[in-house]
Amino acid sequence: MGETVERPPVWLMRQAGRILPQYRALRAKLSGFKELVETPHLAAEVTIQPVDELDVDAAIIFSDILVIPEAMGLTYELIEKVGPRFPRTIQSARDIDALIDGSAAAEQLGYVYDALDITKKELDNRIPLIGFCGAPWTILCYMIEGGGSKTFSKARRFLYQEPQLAHRLLEKITNSSIAYLKLKARHGADLIQIFDSWAGILPADQYELFALPYIRKICDAIDEVPKTVFAKGAWASLGELNKLNCQVIGLDWNIKADYARSILGPERVVQGNLDPCLLYAQAAEVETKTKAMIRAFDSKHIVNLGHGVYPDTPLDNVKVFVNTVKSFNYSEFSVKVSENE
């Protein structure tokens, strides 16, 4: 991690998904998204689809961050065009006490480990395999709110009205996530990424009280593999994120490279952060702006979007993005810079 390379590596968040015709074809034959998540050979198949189709530099296991609340005792549904819904949510101390946690929760998720085993074998060490989980704050959001929300004001109210219960719940999610990630590493994940999708809705003081400490616990507990922390919208806590025991900081598309570098320093490996909507533009613009981003971060960089790729993104532009990175060469860039001086 972080050694000198000729070009940066590249992969896309949500690369295994609707952007690929082979994914849509497979998905059409199934009862729903959960069948795909819970059937190991199918999850493995869609994990490998973008590796074959796009020639990206990493695979990320096809799964969902909501398997953890489900393993803890709250089942979820995925409703087409609406999003996730939890028939039961967390409302009281009793609800929290009733949750399974730690290894007992993680051990429920055999289908994930089986999918990793199959994928690992099929990848045959061609490229690294990434495992992931949701950050405890983001998982709490869904467990309290019961689904997506524009404001997550129920979850946010819970932090203000029941801070001790919130910490108790976050502790249980954290224990479960640690056990889960350790099992993922044991089943072949070469790196893990923690997604804090709802980081940006908390003010910085609350983020540093209710979110960061639990990510820190996870990072400190996982020493088997390198860790990436992607806290979307947490620009105001970037300095605190930089102190975590992790190898990579993921950046969303709102963070300019110079701001990120001013906080993180030149040696921190960053991941991101092209605007996912740029892939709707003309191919030439995709190429120009991808190169500009690589130059702006200036090495120590894993190229990705600043968010998961949107399902209606033209596949040709995804390929332009990946191929632009793969044909980039830092040394040519350096030469050009020197010539201009």
Added chain:
Amino acid sequence: MGETVERPPVWLMRQAGRILPQYRALRAKLSGFKELVETPHLAAEVTIQPVDELDVDAAIIFSDILVIPEAMGLTYELIEKVGPRFPRTIQSARDIDALIDGSAAAEQLGYVYDALDITKKELDNRIPLIGFCGAPWTILCYMIEGGGSKTFSKARRFLYQEPQLAHRLLEKITNSSIAYLKLKARHGADLIQIFDSWAGILPADQYELFALPYIRKICDAIDEVPKTVFAKGAWASLGELNKLNCQVIGLDWNIKADYARSILGPERVVQGNLDPCLLYAQAAEVETKTKAMIRAFDSKHIVNLGHGVYPDTPLDNVKVFVNTVKSFNYSEFSVKVSENE
């Protein structure tokens, strides 16, 4: 604007609304939200309700940012618990050409000016009356997307695929907004606020290309009254916002006071930015954190939340918030600081 005061002024975005029992009682008698917006004496009545109930330092005319797209030719509906919906949206150059703009659009909104006239008379100069509009980028979002969205990816795609059409549409929205705000000022608005609710979904380079230039045009065109620009999530463009010809910069709850002051300087009047969810906490915490915020911004500050107050906020806590500000005294604070030194 900006003179030395003993305490900062205070009002709340969305103070005229569901937090007040008298609003809910009136609203229950009506067919819907639009009836309230479009009936001048009712809009005036709910504008004044929070002035009487909360004793805030400013009134803001009860209306909606979507009256502008409607005046331009796209009617909207407000669907209970879902949000706004536009049966027709903008998809092509022809759609844009068909829109009414400028004064012709603004003159459709007689009910707003009538509501201002009535409110102004009933307020009898007790406190200033604020008028507002949506920023052109935010209005474009709704006109393209046809409703709310988590990602506004249709509107964002439009910027990348049809940049010239986007500019043409933004120009028309801008002309209409300028004419509208001039009429608002003529009908008694003492200050105007421009809400860029979806500023935060654009990367900074696009924000500075498609959003800021049109806010700048509005600010430069309106010299009748002072202007507040509230661009939610636009932290990365705060330095650019600071160059606008406006008197106040609104801040959302993600922006720490020290970051804001480091970019904006000590003399810029700012508005905001308490976390709206803090009003779910215990009264003592509301008081402590409100005072801490006032001290952190250290004068040149209009106290407000960092977003519109949420409809289920306990009214008692809204009062604690307002009364904490009203009983605050900068000089006592200075004395205490000196004593501690």
